[in-house]
Amino acid sequence: MDVTVRLNVNGVDKTITADPERRLLDVLREEFRLTGTKYGCGEGQCGACLVLVNGEPLRSCLSPITVADGKSIMTIEGLARGDSLHAVQEAFLEEEAMQCGYCTSGMILSAVALLRENPNPTDEEIAAGMNGHICRCNGYVKVMNAIRHAANTLRSESHG
Ligand code: FES
Ligand code: FES
Incomplete structure (x- = not known):
């Protein structure tokens, strides 16, 4: 029913x-x-x-x-606010952390949750937080770069 x-x-x-x-x-x-x-x-x-x-x-x-x-x-x-993308979205674009984009929505939302929980993660913590996201075309180095980049942006915004 x-x-x-x-x-x-x-x-x-x-x-x-x-x-x-x-x-x-x-x-x-x-x-x-x-x-x-x-x-x-x-x-x-x-x-x-x-x-x-x-x-x-x-x-x-x-x-x-x-x-x-x-x-x-x-x-x-x-996630975006009007025309302003979230810092994680911006970072994925700037670091070219996507190709086909199929995995990207899930990765970005995971990264948002990760950075809310842990604003200054180590690479190991990023890798652990993103465990279980599979990308078939881009590889993970640029994703890691994007999340580090977003973390820096968000920290500087919160201190600004
Ligand atoms: S579609 Fe849900 S985890 Fe793959
Ligand atoms: S960018 Fe194509 S699956 Fe990740």
């Missing part, structure tokens, strides 16, 4: 009536047309589907829509 779920997505309240087993990923993409969240492996292995739920990273391919009830979801579409 369908259930009604109330959630907030990128600052906008939403209500969806759906099969309780329906994946959060599919609701975001198919009902809310937020296609920046990607379907990669569908098995929790690649991180392409990662969104933030109440600020915490969650793989939406493994999550039934019911986990979002009463929660705030952030997808990549909700």
Whole structure:
């Protein structure tokens, strides 16, 4: 039997009536047309589907829509403020840390959560925080550079 779920997505309240087993990923993409969240492996292995739920990273391919009830979801579409990209988005662009971009939404949201938790991570901490994100085309050196770059920007903003 369908259930009604109330959630907030990128600052906008939403209500969806759906099969309780329906994946959060599919609701975001198919009902809310937020296609920046990607379907990669569908098995929790690649991180392409990662969104933030109440600020915490969650793989939406493994999550039934019911986990979002009463929660705030952030997808990549909700990260910029107007025309101003988030520092992590800017850093990924500046460091050219993407090619096809399929993995990028999930990586950026993970990095945002990581840097909120730990504003000055070591390389080992970045690697551990980004563990479970798979990129098929770009490699990880530029991703590491981008996250270091974003960390520096965010720290200088918070001190400015
Ligand atoms: S699509 Fe969810 S982890 Fe790969
Ligand atoms: S940039 Fe293509 S999968 Fe990562």
